[in-house]
Structure formats: structure tokens, C-alpha cells
Amino acid sequence: MTQPPAAEPYDVAVIGAGVIGCAIARRFTLNGARVVVLDKAADILDGASKGNSAILHTGFDAPPGSVEAQCIADGYREYLDIHQRLGLPLDKAGALVVAWSEAEEALLPDLIAQAHENGVTDVEPLTGSATRALEPELASTARASFRVPREYLIDPWSAPFAYLLQAVENGADLRRSTEVTGGGFDGAHWRLETTTGPIIAATIINAAGLYGDVVDQRLLGRADFTIKPRKGQFVVYDKPASRLTRHILLPVPNAVTKGIVVCRTVWGNLLVGPTAEEQGDRAHATLVPETLAMLKRRGAEILPALAQEEVTAIYAGLRPATEFKDYQIRAHEGQNYITVGGIRSTGLSSALGTARHVFALWQGQVTPLPNSVWPTVSNLAENAPRPWQSPGHGGIVCHCELATRAEVEGALSGPIPAHTLAGVKRRTRATMGRCQGFYCSAALATLTAGHLIPPLAEPADGQ
């Protein structure tokens, strides 16, 4: 399938439709640039952005003065500004950073000081008993904590989808199943060679996540960093478990990882994870039974009642870590090329801020759109009305998650139709519940026939 080159050169070609690419596409489009977004996968959010802990972080524990800290602070602020207009959820859970040992307890004052340094000044130290008063199900071994009231829960897929949807509805183009195979810069424009034909753009923004170094290598002939994929495995409990905690329960972080988190999700589940496991493979995030069992044990150490609850989903994500601690964002002088790499684990929180940061690095001259369109996305969160609560939803397709026929049909149409089953899941939650498709697979296969690569099932005629 080869598409003709666009009639006019794009101002910007964004490589990668993860949360960062989607936010960049939105920022540049709203600011007046002509944008095309490319992704090698059949649908958006297929890389690092498909598996994270779905938290909107304040950045209280980010390295002070880092690019990451700034991007998180800016991204956090912008999310709060725009989420209602885009129909995106916000669950004001708040977080508790809980110390489970004397050594961890000794680290709390430094972490509180770090939070202040990062501008998060409303943190509140709590004794063990004050902690358990807030979270009665917490294990009695919790020694102390501090509360970060403005750590929130959001929808990790609806958010980037909404960013890209707004970009597309304001004129950006999206080309999926389009891998950049090479390209050249003539001093004014880049000509990208892709698996769906050439693309001409003045500036390249590499937001290729787990393939950031590969894309730089391919287009610039060198990369300033090496992606070291860091796997995070998660277990997700069925909805009744979400009653066990209100706050996001964070451990005391170490240099490598924020550690294993226990928190609700906006969909009403409860998750435990992630692990932090370095690996060479950028494509496969393999689930390991022993590790999943360890996560269950850890979850039950934190919330003992969790031992009685049922795991209904498991997943693993890959974070695009590098040999460096901070984000690797760099405008390559004289080459009309910006690398946005090493967004290791805070991309969901920082994306909108990162997009602003990248726009500020850009040399292009544009005028902001005078009348930008603000689409809204279908709400999947439990703390706001969902489509099943209104007439005309066409009936429930996925009974566990109460995903409606109208939502599934909506996911397959519109400016960014889902091309994969995973894409349908991320847009509607269909099959994401406790039965994992036991009841709705047949209905879903019928509704999605002809839309998905690969299809859920093939027609049986023609052996």
C-alpha cells in the first residue's frame, strides 16, 4: 500500500505515535505547524506507551533541575488544564510513599526535601498509625509515610489518543504501518523513505521510544544514546479489590526505579507493579509466572486482604531507558532534527510538557491556529458517566467492562479507527475484564470483521 507524497511538504514529521509523539503532534498542530505522524505499528500506542502504571505524577521524586522534572511539572499542569475539554478522566487519588523498614523510614526526610525542591510543597509526613488511619487495609508493618496529595490516576490510553485525535482533527496526518527505512536532508527538507512511500518534511522529530537510537542511527548515522529496554510486569486485580485502597501506594524509590506500586486504576481495578528488569529485546515484554507470583505476594504484603482477591489481567511494558538518567532531548544543529529519547518511565505524566519543551527547541515559524477544534473522547473511567449509562448505546458487548456496541463501533470509525484488537481494547476496554473474552469474543469478532489486522477470527469457508 503506497501512498503518494503529500501535496505540500510537511513542517514536521513525528516518528512514533506513542504518548510523546501524540502530544508533540498536538502541540505543533495547535501552534500552526503541518504535521504528519508515522508509526511502524498497525495502531498507535503499540510500544512503550501500551503498558505503564497509569499515574499522573507531580514529579515530586524527579531529579531536581532535570529536563524530566521540568517536563513533568509542565505536563502535569497542562493535563489539569485540558482534561475536561477533551473528556479525559482525573481521579484525585493522592499518593502515600510508604516506608516498610527503618532504613526506608530514614530516607523519607530527604524525599520530602526533594519534593519541595521540585515545587511539590504540599507533601505531608505521616506516622505509621496516621498512615493506617488513611488506609485501614494497609499492612501493620507500614512504619511511616508521607502523603503527596496531587498524585492522580488517569487513563493512559485515552489521554494520548485524545492528544492525537485533536492533532488530526486540526489537520495533522497519521500514517500507521509506516516504518521509516531511511532518509536524507537537503539543507531545507528531509525526504523520508518509508514502507508506505516517501514523505517530505522540513523537520524530523524522533519520538520513536524503544527505537529512538535506531531511528537516529538510520537518519543521522549516529545516536547519542543507546536504548536499554527496561521491562515492567504488572498484575491487575478484579474490580472488587479497588475498595482496598484509595491512595496510590508508592514504595520508597531507589536510583533505578520507582519500585512496586499498588494503586487503583481509573477503570476501577487495582494493579500491582511494575518490576524493573533490563533486557536486550525491544519488541517482546515477556510475562514470567514466578515474577507475577512475586507481585501477588508483594501486593498481599502491602494490602493483606489482597490475598483473597482475584487477578484478572497480567501485562508487561517496556520503558525506553538509556545509559543516562535524564531524558535525551536534543535539537541537532543545522539538521532540522530533534531527538526526543530516553523518556524512561514518566512519559504519560510529562508528555504535554515534553511537547512544549520540544516546540520551544524548534526553529520553525508558524502562527497558532485561530479556532482550534476540541474533540472529546468517550469516557472509560468509573468516576464519571460512561456510555452504558445513557440510552442509545446499542447494548452491552463486553459485559465485564460494560463496553457498549456504540463504543466498539466508534472505535472502528472516526479519524483514528482502531486497526488491531489491542487498539479496540485500549479505546473501549472490551475483553479487558475478568472473563478476558469468554462471553464477548463472538460478538466482538462480528463487530470488528474487516477492520482488524490480524482479524480476531477468519471466516470458516475456504479451508
Add this chain to the structure above:
Amino acid sequence: MDSDTLVIGAGPAGLSAATELRRLGVAHVTVVDREAEAGGIPRHGGHYPYGLREFRTLMKGPAYARALRDRALAAGVTIRTGITVTALHPGGRISVTSDDGMGQMSAARVLLAMGARETPRATRLIGGVKPGGILSTGALQGLVYLNGQRPFRRPVILGTELVAFSAILTCRHLGITPVAMIEPGARTTARWPTALFPRMLGIPLHLRTDLLSIEGADRVTGVTVQGPDGQTRQIACDGVIVTGGFRPESALLAGGPIAIDPATGGPLIDSTGRCSDPAYFAAGNLLRGIETAGACWDEGRRIGGAIARSLKGQTPHAALSVTTVGEALKYVLPQSVAPDRALSRFQLRVTRPVQGNLVVKLNGREVARHPISARPERRITVPFSVLPKGATGTLTFEIEEPGK
């Protein structure tokens, strides 16, 4: 009240209860189901054997489901499909949603008959990746029998409960060729001669073998298994059917007025099927995971009768509580016995293979003892007739194993 009795779930248990209620003269009986068609799971069990007990004829699932529906309609039952119950409230009031939006329904009695589902891959913590082509038997049967679609051609089947053999029959319906059957236990879970069945169909049966991980990208390309010798090896396949491990579809009960038995995962009931909120009754596979359609039908009929009697105020509450002792027994149903013994037998399951005696004690005194050789997921029943008339107090079931 919208109805005298409202039944949630139009499967064998719900439809048979509704039909019985009408037969006994209850005026307004409504069955709601979230699917577009009544009939429940048998709708996509496109093979034999169904209906022997109920219709005295050998039927395939879809014909059986239609016959149950038609019999209910002929008896004057109102069936409303496409209605999803979203919450249960005390006293027989329920919240629903349909294409018309949200609503409330209420009845003097509500029968819960929502059935069961299989344990999915995630709950079993099976490792590997998540490509397309990993299905429960329920999903497979829906695709094959309802849609005429083929999700894969050479799948591996995990599990050897009865439903796994149903999965084989389903596969054969569309020329799908299972390449292996994997069972962690030392023997098949379902009864002989089914153990011979996969071999007869040319499907290698791997006992004492664990499914460690699933490989693939867009689609399943293989699985890694570990056999009794501790060695791991790959089996090339393009799908995985994760069968069995049935559990009550009881999520609707969470946080509601109905007490749940952690052992069954379903509601606590007395011998009339009555729940902790006496406006609610429960029947069928919601009670315990899985029994055959015929057993659910029979249970629905009996509990339908009890509901009709309760509407006339004729069913005093339970005076005998029933429980298991020790880890070998997984559960006992019903969890209490009322003077109305609509259900005629206790149903039990074991947690592991056991060999010994099943001992029944009333208030600590032995009232019955039966030799038992049982394995998980196999049916164990004890007739209520072991109970002395008018027994009160506590009845316990335990397993005595010689040498343990």
C-alpha cells in the same frame, strides 16, 4: 413490583425455574438476559449430548437452548434479552442498562442464575507474551458455533475437564486440528473413557505437564511446556485454548446485599436456594462453578418450586448450618438446610485427589460415612436423607484418609 419473580439469566437454570414458577401458577415471571438471545451457554455448545433428561431426546446445544426458551414462552414466561443487570439492591430491586439506558426493576423474588465462566490465562499467571489466538472454550465456541469463524487451525488445549473435550468437538466442527492436550495433573480431570478420547482423535495427551509460556507476535506461534522429566520443550501451534477452571459469574454480587461463600465463589444458599437476603434466590452454575446443563435445569426447577412456595409464605428459614472441615473438601452446597428440602442432595468438591471416607457429623456426632475416591472438579453428592428428620444445629463434612 414489576413481577412476582424476576430471573436474571436465561440459561438452563433460569429458564427451567421460570417455567416451573408459571406452571405452579405464579402470575408474572420475567427472565432478563444480557445476551441478544435466550438460552445461555448451550446456545454455543453445538454438539451432543443435551436434553435427555429435559426433553427425552438427544439434542445439540443450540436446539436445546431454543427448546428451553420455547417451553418457557409457552408457559407464559416473559423473556427480555439485551438487558444487563448492573447492581443488586436489598429486597429484590435491581439496576439495569439496555439500549434504552439505565433503569430499575423489582420483584417480590429475584432468582440469580448468571452461570459460570472459565478461568482465563491471566488468572493462571501463564507466562510469555499476549498474541492473538488465546481463547477460553466459551470464546472458541461462540466464534465457531455462533459466527462460523475459525480463530486458529492448530491450537494447543490446556486442561482435561469435560469442557476440554467439548473444545475438541468444537474444533473438529470446523476442521481445526488441536496439536496437543496439556494437563498438569497425573490423570485427566474428566472421567474415563474420556482419557482415551483425545488419543482416539489423534491428539497427543501430555499429562503432568505445565504450560510455561506462550510465544508469538500478532498470532501465537508456539508454547513452551515442562513435562514430568523436568525438561522444557516447544510445541508449535497457532492458538491456545485455556479450558475449564469454571467459577461463578458472581461479580454482580460484590458489595451487594447477598452473602458470598468464599469456598464456592457463589452465593450462600439454603436448601431452597434462598440467599442471605430472602428476596433473592440462586440456582445453576452461579452456585459453584460448573455442573451439566441438565443438572442446572433440574436445580432451577426445584428452586423455582421453592420460590413459588416462598411467595405463599410457606418456607421457614434454615435451622441447620452446613460446613466442611479440613482442607481436602473445597465446598459443600447448600450451606444450610431449611425445612423445605427443594434441593435433595448436598453437592461437594475436593481440592485434590482423595481416597478414604467421607464422614458426615451432626453436632459432632457421626451420622453417615461413605467410602470416597474423588478428584477435583468431579461431582460428589450426598442425599439429604442422611439427615435425621427435623435436624438442627451444625452439619459437617470431612474426609478421613487412612495413613494421613
